[in-house]
Amino acid sequence: MSNMTEEHLLVEMKGISKSFPGVQALENVDFDLRAGEIHALLGGNGAGKSTLIKVLTGVLKPERGTIFLQGKEVTIRSPQHAQELGISTVYQEINLCPNLSVAENILIGREPMKRGVIDWKEMNTQADEILRRVLGIDIDVTRLLGSYSVAIQQMVAIARALEIESAIVLILDEPTSSLTANETQQLFSVMRKLRGEGVGIIFITHFIDQVYEVSDRITVIRNGRLISCDETAALPKMELIFKMIGRSITVLDDMEKIKQDMVDKISEESVLEAEDLGKYEWIQPMDLEVHKGEVLGLAGLVGSGRTETALLLFGIDNPDSGTLKIAGRKVRKFSPTNSIHLGVALSPEDRKEAGIVDDLSVRENIILALQSGRGWFKHINLQQQKKIADEFIKLLDIATPSVDQPVKNLSGGNQQKVILARWLAINPQVLILDEPTRGIDVGTKAEIQKLVLTQAEEGKAVIFISSELEEVMRCSHRVAVLSDREKVGEFSGDVDEKVLIETMAGSVT
């Protein structure tokens, strides 16, 4: 019997470890994939999913561990080597050429030739045949790939992977994140068809419902460790979410105390008041209220609309329904500049893309929002800039050799602190923090959590967003729960974790 399963194992990864400077990305992780299986690989941001995939596709070399492919031990040297071995990845951002035809995309490098030139007719026939036979879809292969939807483009990528690269292992990295419900179904039926033909599929996604819809087994990774590997049918949804979010044991008693002491000080006066605020296909209309001196946590899974809510409140996007009041004044113009004038600050989720300006110095990064609030001509002179920067470097304990250091030379945690400093410098009334602790070490994490509380204690209204439930609960006086781009509940901060998870998961089956 055990021999049987051995034979059916397409991939077996044993004891994989990989570390980056300062981070143990993977520690002794096992993973296997059967032939004719859809295996979901789950975990929060920075859990180690992508590191594991990169090891399997030859992008990274593991420090320890072995990989078996169809029972034989292999050393995967490079992505090209992985492809030769039959391991293909279809990325979220499709790696094909949108301005070539579908047929060209499928057969590029293997064009049928006739008398030294490409036989276009034969090429189109072949491509058409491949798409029909392998995926069961029927499209005009002479049209440009870019003229088709993302779903079709993904399927073309899959067809190429299977037929030209003769893949036996197919890795789909977040394939559905930009697909509509219909397209997702289309993709799923292709996935099921391939499973029937014995292809092993690794399915990476943030959408829990889709995992239950299409996968056979689920592996959960957290903090670089293997948490579990279960048959999908045997794993209740709630338990899965529990495993993904996890609960660390670090108890920060003094924080608990600060939080309790503060409860009495929270004033009745609401600083931020959203009524029916929403935007079509972005976030459902919702009511939200934050009081002076209060921390409101936003909980929800990735994609539940937490970030969208933050962007709407900060004026990156215009709402199409409802009203927003800051300190009793109705917001008429939604823009970051106006938000700064109103005293609303947002530390965005994507630190690298939307947060730091990496070639500017620490000093310039810190005063950027303050200066843009003042406009072009009320220039903060160099001396004042240095003073402000020094003050916040001290307050937040930012480790930098000097204020003139380009911010890109700082560690992730210190970069995050620089962004916090940028927003504290404008002395905001409302402080929105979207994943301020993502990807930073435990020590800095605790510092930032504490900062959240002390800022509220000083009379700011704070909105705190995090994927880590425990962290949200520890810091927040109230928690609003989002699911599927809709606010589905609101609880006081000492709510039972289980209740929160249930609400996050929506209908629990």
Place this chain on the structure above:
Amino acid sequence: MNRDNLSGIFKRLTESRIFLPILALLLILVFDVIFIPGFFKIQVRDGNLYGRVIDIMRNASTVMVLAIGMTLVIATGGIDLSVGAVMAIASSVAAIMMNPTIIGVQLPPNLLAFINDPNFTYSPLWEVILVTLVVCTICGLWNGMLVAYMDIQAMVATLILMIAGRGIAMLITNGVRIQIFYEPYAFIGQGWIILPFSLYIVAIIFAITWLITRKTAIGMFIESVGMNPKASHYSGVNEKRIKLLAYTFCGLCAGIAGLIASANIKTSDAFNIGKTIELDAILAVVIGGTAMTGGRFSLPGSLVGALVIQAITITMYALNVPAFALQAIKGLVVVFVILLYSEPFRVFLSKITSAKGQQS
């Protein structure tokens, strides 16, 4: 101790942004000293200074003016290919205002006799300059609108005016080259007050631009937008308005360069004024140490960059390189200069400086 200090200074020097452009300029000038006798000879005539070095500066003045505007545009992560064409528009507008007979404006017969008189102009000089600069600023505004608000790629957006601009310049003068006789106008390009008058224009524009970018927040905002437009937007920087400002200002600079160039040759030549000069301006900015990808910029660097390009040309003239070979040889020298900026040379340079540090 002393050597330590010295190598520290040396290191700071070699790492400064302006170091490489100045090194490039020095190398060319050293070459000139050795191979061209009397290159640095300066004559005094009527209290004015003349000589090859003065020529370099005078001939570089249009490119310097353009490079100042171009620096800001490139720092935002963009490019402006239309400056040469805008110069042509400037020359046409200025010429037509001084001598509008060409488009059928009837002059009273008593004025018609004066049309070739060096003291005659139809519109007063201040009006000519003002209108020309306003027209060119609008050209820049147009580029800025396309890039910042229509989200068209800078190269494509400014290509439109690059192509259409010369056509517009031709239309303004009805397809005729207008000769300019008015001497006060010609002074802009040909005049001397000890030094060539155009150099004072460069100095004033440079000073104003430096003040505007470095004594207000605009410089930092331009750099911030060039490095990371999204993060800048999230920090409340109005990145569209910053881009609009840069392109508009670049248009204004092109207008001034157009005045200088047409005053220098005393005609409006829609075909030849500023032909391919946009490439010289871009090259000057790059030699000056501002990256084409945007971000940190150096205005003094761009001026030195313009001087480097002109020094190469004047050196070629002095060596009697035939005109038809000029472009090819200029290209070779530019390649050499750009190689100074390459990664291997930088590594080499830092090796030298750190070796010096170790010795002491």
